[in-house]
Amino acid sequence: MRNDDLLKVFKTVIPAFNKVYPKITVDMVGLDIDTKLPPTLISGTAVPDGSFYEDVNIVGQADHLYDLSTLMKPHLSDTVQFKLDVNTIDGKLVGIPWDTDPGLLYYREDILSRAGVDPDSLTSYDLLLDAADKIKSKNPKAKPIPLEQDSNLGLQWLMMLVNQQQGSGLVDGEGKLTIDTPATRNALTWIKQVADHGLGARTKFASTGQIAMLDNDTISLVPWAIWFDFLPQSGLKKSVGKWRVTQLPAWKEGGARSGVMGGSSFVIPLKAKNPELAWLFYEFALYNKIGYSTVYGPNKTYANGLNTSLPSVKAALNGPALFKPVSQLGNQDLWPVDTKAALAIPPGYRIPPWFNQAANYLGVNMQKMIDGSMSVDDVISKSTEQIQKNLVDRQR
Known part of the structure; x- marks a missing residue:
């Protein structure tokens, strides 16, 4: 992960994940991904099992990333289409869609x-x-x-x-x-x-x-x-x-x-030692209701919840609000406005x-x-x- 607030937020998912998968140890490391990840993918040395990555950077590293097409199949219909489009390179789905930035x-x-x-x-x-x-x-x-x-x-x-x-x-x-x-x-x-x-x-x-x-x-x-x-x-x-x-x-x-303006996903390197285990964590954090509610709901880092992006999961976007109204925006209920925009982003980008x-x-x-x-x-x-x-x- 990047060494920022998102690292803190995603670390809070690990205890809930371990209740379902008690034998999997998750070590989440914060670093400068843009500088560290590309040479690591190319060299194949000390490759992580998975990484956060900006959508604009994924396409340039597609040859070094795991083809997630089969693993993602159960979740395709529940994912905003434009996120699938930007993560599909030469017919391979190489990114697990995380946020939409409508x-x-x-x-x-x-x-x-x-x-x-x-x-x-x-x-x-x-x-x-x-x-x-x-x-x-x-x-x-x-x-x-x-x-x-x-x-x-x-x-x-x-x-x-x-x-x-x-x-x-x-x-x-x-x-x-x-x-x-x-x-x-x-x-x-x-x-x-x-x-x-x-x-x-x-x-x-x-x-x-x-x-x-x-x-x-x-x-x-x-x-x-x-x-x-x-x-x-x-x-x-x-x-x-x-x-x-x-x-x-x-x-x-x-x-x-x-x-859409921005966006990021999670990738699994082609040379990862534990790609299946990384997939289980990302699947839980992004597609399980407990996982995405933990990420976007109120927490120690974001008292009202994470409201600067939205999930790419339709079930989450069509569900109850994950974050609270914001006093600095007049206590407006942002959730219905934001999610309507996310669900309306045109496909094909x-x-x-x-x-x-x-x-x-x-x-x-x-x-x-x-x-x-x-x-x-x-x-x-x-x-x-x-x-x-x-x-x-x-x-x-």
């Missing part, structure tokens, strides 16, 4: 109320722009919508806008580039409108500057992943209790109002092995577009050319 719309209830904006009316991205205009008319200093300044996070944000309901991404199921598509053009055009109309705040997620803008009424409409909610719970001061959450807008009438490197091209070019030095067409054509030449062709 996109949501966070908003300042007080600011929208003063501007006469009904949050229930924000059903399209055009209407979201109109709402930002109304807010700015009441406060000329407002820049209601954050425009991510980091090229890596900016790319992830763009993909959330592209994959939600539009069912697209950087590549299709065959690995062919799908940047030059109406889906990408829609999202980039909207981002450019936010920038050109003076409705966007250039800032980095969770930076001191962004926290100040969230607190001082500059930012009030945040289409972002579920994990934005850790800011009201730990980083904000003046605006604590004023934030609420609803579904993302749709790109067209009747379209899905969700997307694929992550290429060079996803992180694509930020050097598409992510950087998008920043130039926001700054006004590139058009939407420029971003699409140049990024397609650069990624094809420097990433796709080199991979071959």
Whole structure:
């Protein structure tokens, strides 16, 4: 595991697991997975029996991972489909889906109320722009919508806008580039409108500057992943209790109002000494009601439960709330809003092995577009050319 709060949370599952499997010893180690795991998988030395891993990194290590297709068969129909899609490489299921990170719309209830904006009316991205205009008319200093300044996070944000309901991404199921598509053009055009109309705040997620803008009424409409909610719970001061959450807008009438931004799973190395035992633990922690309730329910690490992500298990998402309402978000019951978004994430999303490197091209070019030095067409054509030449062709 990563050496963070999730390590503490998953360790609390071990006692319940050992009641079912008393002869299996689980030693959970926290370390820098991105640095340590890839060379370990390649060398085959001191390979762990299992590991937490970000979805964007799994595809690049697929050849070194255990094919879980047979073990996962009983749980396929109970798993959100897009998580199965991103973990299936060359016909092999190499990751055990853990969390979904659905996109949501966070908003300042007080600011929208003063501007006469009904949050229930924000059903399209055009209407979201109109709402930002109304807010700015009441406060000329407002820049209601954050425009991510980091090229890596900016790319992830763009993909959330592209994959939600539009069912697209950087590549299709065959690995062919799908940047030059109406889906990408829609999202980039909207981002450019936010920038050109003076409705966007250039800032980095969770930076001191962004926290100040969230607190001082500059930012009030945040289409972002579920994990934005850790800011009201730990980083904000003046605006604590004023934030609420609803579904993302749709790109067209009747379209899905969700997307995905991030996510992680568990993998079992091909050279693991005890792959079957690792599977039993992950199956218990992720698919057993006691397991996922222990992970997401109230605990010593998260008093109200883990609410910055959701399980990928449909039985959990369709069941009773695993975490409690959050006072910092006005005691809103987040569970029905969050789970509706997770269950609505469109299937068919694929992550290429060079996803992180694509930020050097598409992510950087998008920043130039926001700054006004590139058009939407420029971003699409140049990024397609650069990624094809420097990433796709080199991979071959």
